[in-house]
Amino acid sequence: MGQYRQLWEPSQTNTGTCSGLCRQKSLVKTFPATVNAVFALASWFAPGPSTEENKVRASGFFNMTQKFDLLEIIDEEVGIESVQLLLLMGFYLQSTERFSKCWNITGLAIRMAQNMSLHMSAHDARKKGLLLCCPSQLEEEMRVRVWYGCVLLDREISMSFGRPLMISGGDQLRLPEAIDDEYLSEVGGKRNTQPSNCPSQISSYIETIKLYKFLGQVLDREEDGAETPTNTCSDMQALLDLDTRIMEWRDALPGHLQYDNIAENGQQDLASTPGSLSSPDFSGQARRLYTRFLHVRVLILRPALEQFFQKQRHTPAIPQARGNPRVARVQDLMLSDIAAQCVLSADSLVKCLDIHIRSQSLAAWWYNISYLHTCGSTLLMGLLCSFNESVVRRDSLELCLRRLSQYTVLSSIATKSYHLLQESSKRLLPERGASNIQTPSCSAVGNMARAPDPDPATHLGQPMTPAGMAPPTSVEAGTYMQYSSLLLAPHRIYACPQQTTSSSNLLPSALDPLLAGSADMMNDGGGGFENVPEFWETPFLSQLEFYQPHDFTLSQLE
Known part of the structure; x- marks a missing residue:
């Protein structure tokens, strides 16, 4: 958001600098595509026009997103913003019925995230030499959030498209903290917290990660079942x-x-x-x-x-009279x-x-x-x-x-x-x-x-x-x-x-x-x-x- 706001600042006041993750080298090339990808997704939820008009508008923004030369960026230093862009494209492509493209874009996002060690904690990544310096609270939280974005998209695609999971057991990493962006510290070594009387907007994302862990277990157990002898009782117990x-x-x-x-x-x-009654956002998240x-x-x-x-x-079919109505297998x-x-x-x-x-409150x-x-x-x-x-x-x-x-x-x-x-x-x-x-x-x-x-x-x-x-x-x-x-x-x-x-x-x-x-x-x-x-x-x-x-x-x- 900091980089986006600079687009609207007068040139004389725009310093051209951005703190935190905006310092990535490839940002200049990925940022325009990211903005268009965000607009493409947002167009689906625009009030007023018909859904058909929203579809046309979303398609126009996404076409501009695709002008981004992905192969050129891969040749250079890959930053977290490149993974963010691919995730946005993957989520958008779910609405287009271009299943192969959605699958491939998501796979590339996951590989890039793993190449950046986003699936590891900052501590483990530093121990293995994959992360040079200690990240700030903002940078560390962004790493965790982006990785779980990969996990969620992978499970959604596997569930909806019948494709195998690309990330198996990818939720060992700690969950994101329930802290809104404005409270995250950009100073190394300093950790801020969310005000106690203010529910975090990110809490819905955290709960979705927890929920999709169960979905991942449903999908994962299929792979394990191939080598496991069938046992009706144990299968029933696992379901319970x-x-x-x-x-x-x-x-x-x-x-x-x-x-x-x-x-x-x-x-x-x-x-x-009471604290959330004034925020319709929480109602939508709960829904x-x-x-x-x-x-x-x-x-x-x-x-x-x-x-x-x-x-x-x-x-x-056996007549009920042949059985004792008081006796049945548990x-x-x-x-x-x-x-x-x-x-x-x-x-x-x-x-x-x-x-x-009917109320148009579930627009996706x-x-x-x-x-x-x-x-x-x-x-x-x-x-x-x-x-x-x-x-x-x-x-x-x-x-x-x-x-x-x-x-x-x-x-x-x-x-x-x-x-x-x-x-x-x-x-x-x-x-x-x-x-x-x-x-x-x-x-x-x-x-x-x-x-x-x-x-x-x-x-x-x-x-x-x-x-x-x-x-x-x-x-x-x-x-x-x-x-x-x-x-x-x-x-x-x-x-x-x-x-x-x-x-x-x-x-x-x-x-x-x-x-x-x-x-x-x-x-x-x-x-x-x-x-x-x-x-x-x-x-x-x-x-x-x-x-x-x-x-x-x-x-x-x-």
């Missing part, structure tokens, strides 16, 4: 442990980042502490953290839903409840997205598409399962499709995802009475916030039908997001060796008859398990770019 940790993370959030969707639905501020939390939790719990789905498909009861929580989390995320998409639509795609597949799978409790309508899936359809004018990926989910729903959920669709209603829902839809026509004040889709469809489904975003692949078990807690490892076994569902439920209306296609691979988001709408006709589902 991970869910416990993410719920503890949610409960430990600072007050100004706690999301109160009930208060917001009543047109109150989301921030929950984004909540949506990310729900999305990551769906991914954590998804293997249980997939196993529950598979068990019901491979278990003959493991199956746990599996049912965990699957229910996965579906309920997807349901909550859809309703949260609905509120904020490319994230919304990814979230809706995941929720749609999860809700569809849940609708194909038989849960023993509440009977509700499938409004949640329909709401998910309506919100996804809003982005079809902006994104070909949204168009294909919408068409795919819609056709899957038509084929697998034929006119089965809406009121007869069963959904999980689990006593373990706890304190998960669920925002009622202000539109009574959607019936979202009632419990919704959370659900998803079936297991992965090929051995090549390498990452967990690859696995979880494959919508349908039944009538076979896919041994995805990299998934430790998926249904590919939690192999189907006879489900307790009490939880297997009745023959009437399984065969009602021509839908359900018996009509799931023998083999139909549904790709994750980055693969949708190779498909055309006619690829998703009903005939393909036969």
